[in-house]
Amino acid sequence: MSLASPTFQAIPFTSRKLVIKLVHRDSIHSPYYNKNENVINRIKRAMESSILRFTCLQKKVRRTLPDDDFQADILPSADGSFFFMNISVGQPPVPQFTVMDTGSSLLWIRCLPCRRCSKQFGPMFDPEKSSTYAYVLCNSQYCHYAPHGRCNNLLNECEYNQTYIQGNPSVGILSKEQLIFKTSDEGSAAIPDVIFGCSHENGNFKDHQISGVIGLGFKKLSLVAQLGSKFSYCIGSVYDPNYSHNKLILGNGAMFEGDSTPLEVIDGQYYLTLDGISVGEKRLKIDSNIFKRKRWKKSGVIIDSGSTTTWLVQEGFEALRNEVQSLLDIWLTRFWYKSWALCYVGTINRDLVGFPAVTFHFARGADLVLDTESLFVQLYTDAFCMAVLPSYASGGNITTLSLIGMLAQQNYNIAYDIYGKTMSFQRIDCELLDD
Numbered sequence: 477m478s479l480a481s482p483t484f485q486a487i488p489f490t491s492r493k494l495v496i497k498l499v500h501r502d503s504i505h506s507p508y509y510n511k512n513e514n515v516i517n518r519i520k521r522a523m524e525s526s527i528l529r530f531t532c533l534q535k536k537v538r539r540t541l542p543d544d545d546f547q548a549d550i551l552p553s554a555d556g557s558f559f560f561m562n563i564s565v566g567q568p569p570v571p572q573f574t575v576m577d578t579g580s581s582l583l584w585i586r587c588l589p590c591r592r593c594s595k596q597f598g599p600m601f602d603p604e605k606s607s608t609y610a611y612v613l614c615n616s617q618y619c620h621y622a623p624h625g626r627c628n629n630l631l632n633e634c635e636y637n638q639t640y641i642q643g644n645p646s647v648g649i650l651s652k653e654q655l656i657f658k659t660s661d662e663g664s665a666a667i668p669d670v671i672f673g674c675s676h677e678n679g680n681f682k683d684h685q686i687s688g689v690i691g692l693g694f695k696k697l698s699l700v701a702q703l704g705s706k707f708s709y710c711i712g713s714v715y716d717p718n719y720s721h722n723k724l725i726l727g728n729g730a731m732f733e734g735d736s737t738p739l740e741v742i743d744g745q746y747y748l749t750l751d752g753i754s755v756g757e758k759r760l761k762i763d764s765n766i767f768k769r770k771r772w773k774k775s776g777v778i779i780d781s782g783s784t785t786t787w788l789v790q791e792g793f794e795a796l797r798n799e800v801q802s803l804l805d806i807w808l809t810r811f812w813y814k815s816w817a818l819c820y821v822g823t824i825n826r827d828l829v830g831f832p833a834v835t836f837h838f839a840r841g842a843d844l845v846l847d848t849e850s851l852f853v854q855l856y857t858d859a860f861c862m863a864v865l866p867s868y869a870s871g872g873n874i875t876t877l878s879l880i881g882m883l884a885q886q887n888y889n890i891a892y893d894i895y896g897k898t899m900s901f902q903r904i905d906c907e908l909l910d911d
Contacts, residue, residue: 495725561574561690565656574689575689576709584673612651650672655670694744712905735841755796774876786878789866790868824854
């Protein structure tokens with residue numbers, strides 16, 4: 477005998493502010509949480525994952541063609557500094573543990589029957605048991621936008637094949653279903669007819685706990701495109717496992733405060749215009765043209781939710797490294813980690829008291845300020861490193877691409893207005909955004 481599941485009446489999206497609690501991979505609320513793992517090991521794992529992700533992003537940028545026929549995305553990995561969200565799907569609702577990723581665009585969830593699918597955290601969604609499920613017909617406009625979409629003429633179903641730069645694809649049926657989100661008043665809102673990939677094949681997906689990916693990159697079928705064109709997320713301390721106020725806000729309720737800067741969307745990725753960098757009051761001598769995106773030159777500055785570290789093109793990195801080195805070499809001893817890394821013997825909390833903030837200056841006067849907790853990571857018990865790396869260090873051959881990672885974004889509310897082509901930065905404790 478099974479217990480009756482609650483039912484939800486779908487409501488117009490614009491009538492509610494949708495707030496989703498984000499769970500960090502190493503949070504005490506995450507199924508990945510390992511109480512026996514110390515923060516040093518977590519940082520090392522996240523750093524290694526960041527290098528792999530940036531390499532994949534470089535490959536994606538390199539293969540992006542003028543006719544936009546390359547449809548591979550970046551496959552998220554739970555080893556990195558990722559944020560997850562709990563949603564429910566269908567009627568009756570089935571809880572799902574999904575990963576948030578601005579580096580990909582498709583929303584997909586594992587569905588029964590699932591071939592070559594690994595174990596996941598929680599129940600797998602069975603579309604046959606949901607009263608609100610429907611597959612997308614072949615003649616639908618959505619089928620045209622599906623990654624590698626094709627028609628199953630026998631069943632009149634639209635099949636998709638979301639390939640990834642590295643890892644097995646997600647293959648299944650493009651479908652419509654209601655998604656249930658937590659609202660700002662601690663209630664729930666069911667949004668009808670959300671287009672998603674009902675994935676019946678995932679290969680040997682490494683991250684056994686998650687049941688799907690919520691891609692927040694901006695393409696025709698992304699959740700952001702379906703629910704308007706605005707979203708924001710607020711991230712507190714990345715490595716505090718007890719911090720519980722990280723959140724994603726979708727739609728018109730997205731929080732737009734603070735400095736704003738132009739935002740450009742290219743192949744679903746989010747690009748910003750970085751004008752310069754300061755250490756304390758000193759503006760570094762950097763030609764701002766090195767950060768500009770040049771058409772078909774595979775360059776520019778991407779902001780990303782899937783990388784822990786920040787990456788800068790060589791000239792920008794060396795200018796920052798040299799200035800930081802000139803300040804720290806006076807009283808600290810260098811520590812060798814990698815030839816391109818700037819590391820010192822000591823601890824961040826003890827040895828960097830009073831170290832000046834580093835500011836990334838973006839177009840129209842928007843500033844992203846990095847304190848020591850955002851600029852450095854404690855890689856060993858007695859050694860720390862700068863968490864800004866040179867683009868050439870990943871081993872990829874696209875060395876003109878820069879990226880703003882999650883350490884640089886912590887303690888900020890980051891808001892995306894896609895149609896308005898604007899991003900805003902607001903430095904804030906995310907707890908203050910709780911209703």
